[in-house]
Amino acid sequence: MTDLRIPREDDDYAPTAIEGRQRHVREHTDSPLEHVASYSLDPTTLPGNVEHFLGVAQVPIGVAGPLLVDGEHAQGEFLVPLATTEGTLVASYNRGMKLCREAGGIRTTVLDDRMQRAPVFSFESAREARDFAAWLEENFDSIAAAAEETTSSGKLLDIQRFSVSKLLYTRFNYSTGDAAGQNMTGKATFAACAWIKQNYPRELHFLLEGQFATDKKTSVVNMLHTRGKRVVAEITLPAALVEEQMHVSTDKLYAARMRGQLGSIMSVTNNNGNHSANGLTAMFIATGQDVANVAESSALYGFSELLPNGDFYASVTLPSLIIATYGGGTGLATQRECLEVLGCYGSGKVLKLAEIMAATVLAGELSLGSAVVAEEWVEAHDKHGRNRP
Template identity: 85%
Template sequence: MSDLRIPRDRDDDYSAAAIKARHELVREHTDSTLEHVASYSLDSGTLPGNIENFIGVAQVPIGLAGPLLVNGEHAQGEFLVPLATTEGTLVASYSRGMKLTREAGGITTTVLDDKMQRAPVFSFDSAREAKAFSAWLDEHFDEIAAAAQTTTRSGRLVEIQKFSVSKLLYTRFNYTTGDAAGQNMTGKATFAACAWIKQNYPGELHFLLEGQFATDKKTSVVNMLHTRGKRVVAEITLPAALVEEHMNVTTDKLWAARLRGQLGAFMSVTNNNGNHSANGITAMFIATGQDVANVAESSALYGFSELLPNGDLYTSITIPSLIIATYGGGTGLATQRECLELLGCYGAGGVRKLAEIIAATVLAGELSLGSAVVAEEWVEAHDNLGRNRP
């Protein structure tokens, strides 16, 4: 067995000495010098709670797309959008879509819902006992919510959804979580709620804190239908002449392509009938310090378009499970905070504004790529802007 061990300092594992010891380990046992990984401007003392065994940073290029014009309930005006990516053409494509939508008067955005879940499953000896417990939950919701509230200042239990199967009751404890994403918050609150339930329920029950029905960091129909994180819509009506001028396509061809794409999405049983929502969402997540694994859920998308009688095109996207934060997690790290400040979204009160900016960005990207595919410019654009090989 190898005696290779990663150095750690129990007293201060983020000190210069502890980091240097890990650098020396890497240089001694690998071919890497860490010349760039070990060069960074952030204060390592700010990292507890974000990473362990710290050695440096992964520098992802950030480009500005925009200006993006948003007519939202929370985001209003023009925004310069930071996109962190290594994919050539991405920033240019989103900027092209933003130019089209800006000249059409801007993208209208609406946050429809906001909830985060933990999903305990309760086990009984029979289906009738599970049924009785379901009714008991309804009768004691206020006490359960109060127990959950003891663990958090910003989270609030608003609903318990119930789904019975066999002698099991699967639940979804739905919370509002303020400006935090809330996965950890809801876990702690739901554990306190379940402890109160177990102590006060007159019958026997067993529970698992998570029955895999919140589908954390996994795509699921239940979250697309019932919301996880923010449910946000971005929509716009595009004049036919403007589309043809900027995108070199007609609206009827875009509409026909949408119909064909709908069928392809249906055949493939995908969570997304759009073009590439994950591109813009991932690039913004990296730039603004979101948990990037949440792209698995957040990239789910319902696209809807309508060719109007005068030839104009109404088009929209609905993101049903956008999991984001403007406080906590990685949002307070140096570069991520700067990007959130660039958008005017850092800290308290910024999360719904950020949701609307992300949704508008996604719609701009959908329009740009969709037009490029129909106009047969997609491959050429990648050849011109997306190749860095000799």
């Protein structure tokens, strides 16, 4: 029987270890790894990011912009790197950015910032669960102190409590600085739960995660209560500019928006927009975010108004945008360069990045929405989005 076990060494990021895995794959598959095995990054920077390192996946990066942002953290024009293999995506976002720039730019506002871990506590009866919920509130300061001993940047903001039967589901809400914070909150909450178990005067049992943080899954609870950054992007578009740039009238754009609202309600989606996941995924890949977080981050509340003078107000609210400018994949070679393009690498930059991402999403929503109404959507994909061998 063929031995397909993956070769490993004590120093698993050394050249001999990497070459051994490349040779192993070449011998047992049909791929020569001509491109996968070619890279410019330093493998010694990869511990903590990937195991069994073999090579790289080269995703094309296009640049869109300038994106004009009037935010509290992001001010001015930005060139936005988008990593994608979908034709028309960069062109569409670029078109939306052009429209918004000529309308005076996109205003952005960060409303909230929190990350969760959600332990569930088990008791013998519903009354015990109720009493424990009150005890948590009374002892919050001590619990927070235990949690914060594990981190230099995380702060426990509050503990939400939800009783069901003889169980108490909780959400430990933290601020996490420039890190996304899932690992940070896990470690801190485990320390907090250890303190709770040691100091609570009665018996209890807990699971560190009761699936109520809904990590990397879309949920209503996170859309209502925030996970990551809650950020709004908004703009008012003059009717004449929309007609000139997008070849559609604002009344038709608004009518289509209302029909889309009903469709999204019927289908029970995580947003009532067009394609927030497109721009966010492309930016996540380019800037070293955890791409699986798009499952939550793509959630969107879209709101529009047709104003009395015919102008069009449009906004998007991203209630669970989970991003970082420090830690994770953000410091790797390619990803760091893309963050530097945005002026968002390092500490103190995560809210700036959140505003740029929200503005990018709004530009993309306006572009695709207009293309659908103007019946240019299929033609654009046919012209720019087909790549067949």
